[in-house]
Amino acid sequence: MKIPPLVEADAALSNRELERYSRHLLLPDIGLPGQKRLKNSRVLVVGAGGLGSPALLYLAAAGVGTLGIVEFDRVDVSNLQRQVIHGESDVGRKKSESARDTLCEINPFVTVEIHDQRLEVDNAEDIISRYDLVVDGTDNFATRYLVNDACVLAGKPYVWGSIFRFEGQASVFWENAPDGLGLNYRDLYPEPPPPEHAPSCSEGGVLGILCASIGSIMATEAIKLLTGIGTPLLGRLMVYDALDMSYRTLPIRRNPERRAITRLEDYEFFCGLHREPEATPEVPGISVQAFKQLRHEGHPHLLVDVREQREREICQIEGSISIPLAELLAGRGLERIDKETPLILHCKAGGRSRQALLALQEKGFTKLHNLEGGILSWIREVDSELAAY
Incomplete structure (x- = not known):
């Protein structure tokens, strides 16, 4: 089902931008109005790591006018196998600053806003409310639930992706989506898995190029929502297996038992990361x-x-x-x-x-x-x- 464009086509394009985006302008579904919508868009990417890197690179190249980056970590040499927005000379630098410099080199017409901090309960709603759409490239359940719930409260669509070893997943969640398609991350994962059953890539490993596969899908979904083209992954879970080179799309149904989200909570406690003192x-x-x-x-x-x-x-x-x-x-x-x-x-x-x-x-x-x-x-x-x- 088609979704109306998320952003109005209010921006003007210079001659240099018309030349830069000419291949988009030739596409019937995007054209000049769609490119103006992209320039008028504000997209927040949470995390400049494995998934955030390709998503940021292609959103900047596509001409998204303002890109926000939430990232507090620094570049480590082990990141370079998959986090392609950073290079050898960036090791030790703040990821947010390294990503900003790369994006400005790719497209000088993009404004990059840095949020050099961890996304927390006390800042998530304020940061997310400034943007039209959120792309979540984080790698832990606590932050995913935080992003989801803050997007529900702010009425923002949320493009989500996940990777582990050779498999990736992606979907779009938007509680306020038109035509009754509204779902959120809790419909897919009502409860987080126990911490011991949720290993990170640093423990379980990940095929580096898998990040590009899932990150590009996430960027594609963002562009579709911003411009109103195609059929987004609302209500669908896309699963990619790199070893079999197979894609599956599974339906996501509304969880009839999920509670309404009215406020943010302690997500680390919710995900079992902070137990009661007597249980530790x-x-x-x-x-x-x-x-x-x-x-x-x-x-x-x-x-x-x-x-x-x-x-x-x-x-x-x-x-x-x-x-x-x-x-x-x-x-x-x-x-x-x-x-x-x-x-x-x-x-x-x-x-x-x-x-x-x-x-x-x-x-x-x-x-x-x-x-x-x-x-x-x-x-x-x-x-x-x-x-x-």
């Missing part, structure tokens, strides 16, 4: 510096790496043994460890090893410590020769 048992920890000293002094211990083998192929602490978390939770590999030997557990950043420690406590192990900050802290503070990831 304390675990004994050891800093990387203390562990370094322990090794230097020759105290007996066993270092257990609970990461996956693929992660150990990137980097590992010398002398560690491998018992992946899934194996440990299933009770396998325990014959390799002695209850009388002090155990130091580690993973990438400390979360999975904490889970492993709690599981071992239930099995009667008492001489346990969690390496605080995981191997990333070890690399930062002790052994910078190892490859971070």
